[in-house]
Amino acid sequence: MSVSLNTGASMPIIGLGTHKVVGLSVIRSAIFAAFEAGYRLIDTASVYGNEADIGSFLPELMKTYSLERKDLFITSKLGPKNHGSGKCRSACLNSLKALGLDYLDLYLIHWPGASGMQPEDARHEALRLESWRDMEKLYDEGILKAIGVSNYTEKHLESLLRGCRIEPSVLQVEYHPQLVQKSLLEFCCRHGILLQAYSSLGSSSSENRLLTNEVVSRIAKECKRSESQVLLRWSIQQGIGVIPKSVNPQHIKENIAVFDFDLTSEQMATISDLHSGHHYCWNPEHVA
Secondary structure, three states, rough: OOOEOOOOEEOEEEOOOOOOOOOHHHHHHHHHHHHHHHHEEEOOOOHHHHHHHHHHHHHHHHHHHHHHHHHHHHEEEEEEOOOOOHHHHHHHHHHHHHHHHEEEEEEEEOOOOOOOOOOOHHHHHHHHHHHHHHHHHHOOOOOOOEEEOOOOOOHHHHHHHOOOOOOOOOEEEEEEEEEEEHHHHHHHHOOOEEEEEEOOOOOOOOOOOOOOOHHHHHHEEEEEEEHHHHHHHHHHHOOEEEEEEEOOOOHHHHHHHHOOOOOOOOHHHHHHHOOOOOOOOOOOHHHH
């Protein structure tokens, strides 16, 4: 299943997240399991340190599954240390080189703040806009097929929309039943921006209270599905993209098997009521 971006391009609504997925054998196993199961989107970033390893397997992957470049959707992201005019362009071209690609389907600003500066520093806004202007030029050149942002708040998005020439296609943020960012989702819908969720299943750490939540478990039993499938279906049913991370082939296969059942409106509301404002990852609210 794909969704349409404001560029007119299609993007798979579910992809393989690769945060903390490192090591040649681990990466190869994960991406081949994903493509065997039907995934076509791989989400990476310069700060993940795995672009080159992922890129080394793409030719073999396409040959194995008789795919062309146009059949893949590859996302990468600008690291916080590379904000600013010229630096952003160089970083993007470095990501392309590492991945062995001529273009990226989607390139995101990973974080609204620049490295080495205090969160409240007013210069963040100008640096973000400089980075965005580099990305607009790369979009014009066809090197980037779509551009977007990650970890932006409404405040950050409003600032970008005031100063941009090309509007963002995607906002990637933490979004799950314990962090239902309803206002942010509505903002994105009004402005034609697709919201893509990370940490849809909570965290892989022991503090994860989503996969063991009794409400989620009860609904999973009602649907005869796993807790992971219920959580991913909850997002997808709202039109939210998801990029669940796993290196377990069985879990990878399970995570994409979410298109042959629906949650009832009551089940959707019950899951949404789990909202507590809990972040498993970073909170960008403090970045100026």
